[in-house]
Amino acid sequence: MFKSLRARIDQKYRTIPFPISDPVLPERYTGRPALSPEKCDRCSECVSVCPTGAIALRKKGITIDTARCIFCAECAEICPKDAIVFSREFRMGANEKAGLIENGAERKPISALNKKMLRTFGRSLKFRVVSAGGCNACEADINVLGTIGFDLDRFGISYAASPRHADGLIVTGPISMNMKEAVLKTYEAVPEPKIVIAVGACALSGGIYAGHAETCGGVDAILPVDLYIPGCPPHPMTILNALLELLDRIPRRNG
Numbered sequence: 001m002f003k004s005l006r007a008r009i010d011q012k013y014r015t016i017p018f019p020i021s022d023p024v025l026p027e028r029y030t031g032r033p034a035l036s037p038e039k040c041d042r043c044s045e046c047v048s049v050c051p052t053g054a055i056a057l058r059k060k061g062i063t064i065d066t067a068r069c070i071f072c073a074e075c076a077e078i079c080p081k082d083a084i085v086f087s088r089e090f091r092m093g094a095n096e097k098a099g100l101i102e103n104g105a106e107r108k109p110i111s112a113l114n115k116k117m118l119r120t121f122g123r124s125l126k127f128r129v130v131s132a133g134g135c136n137a138c139e140a141d142i143n144v145l146g147t148i149g150f151d152l153d154r155f156g157i158s159y160a161a162s163p164r165h166a167d168g169l170i171v172t173g174p175i176s177m178n179m180k181e182a183v184l185k186t187y188e189a190v191p192e193p194k195i196v197i198a199v200g201a202c203a204l205s206g207g208i209y210a211g212h213a214e215t216c217g218g219v220d221a222i223l224p225v226d227l228y229i230p231g232c233p234p235h236p237m238t239i240l241n242a243l244l245e246l247l248d249r250i251p252r253r254n255g
């Protein structure tokens with residue numbers, strides 16, 4: 001007993017100070033793509049290496065659809081003009097799919113829920129997490145938010161064991177056909193009003209499974225989605241920041 005208390009005292013306070021200060025991200029972190037369309041000479045090398053068809057060549061240069069991007073950084077490596085660089089910006093996500101297309105412009109923050117929803121969920125929000133056919137890396141990063149390092153509960157956000165006790169769903173995976181009915185039934189079991197959050201490339205667009213006959217191609221193929229969080233998997237900080245922007249718990253910041 002004494003030993004455990006001593007160990008706890010020695011560990012000190014271990015929760016990251018975010019949002020008071022920015023988190024320390026690992027050196028190999030690959031964040032939001034920073035594009036310089038004016039540098040692009042339309043050689044299409046990046047398009048040819050992209051495994052998910054996330055890059056489009058436009059008249060005014062390239063765009064990257066972060067709903068599809070798996071952040072492999074192959075495009076940045078092959079681009080001879082340095083038109084694609086992966087920044088250390090972890091703030092990503094959007095209320096609508098169109099907001100996930102990167103074209104070199106500033107990022108708009110996620111819009112907060114309306115006043116009525118904020119009154120209902122702003123201080124206490126419970127999610128049922130549903131894994132619908134992905135590789136489970138997204139769940140790992142969702143679960144890690146519950147640890148002492150991130151302490152999601154300090155914001156009044158937590159995970160519920162039953163959809164009947166939840167205010168919304170967090171869904172990962174491309175919605176495999178054998179999970180479709182389970183996802184729909186889980187959604188129906190959540191009382192109104194409810195929120196749906198899609199996490200990870202699979203849930204946003206089908207990701208690496210896009211076009212496969214045994215998947216639905218993402219959550220919005222079967223449910224209305226309030227928040228899209230990109231990544232493969234998204235860093236826990238990307239998920240946490242997006243949730244706090246949706247709940248209007250952090251200052252609006254462009255990026």
Ligand code: SF4
Nearest residue numbers: 050069070072073075
């Ligand atoms: S980082 Fe994204 S856009 Fe670039 S090649 Fe990989 S999947 Fe395609």
Ligand code: SF4
Nearest residue numbers: 134135200201202232
């Ligand atoms: S988005 Fe990437 S990490 Fe998440 S489930 Fe799909 S393959 Fe796995």
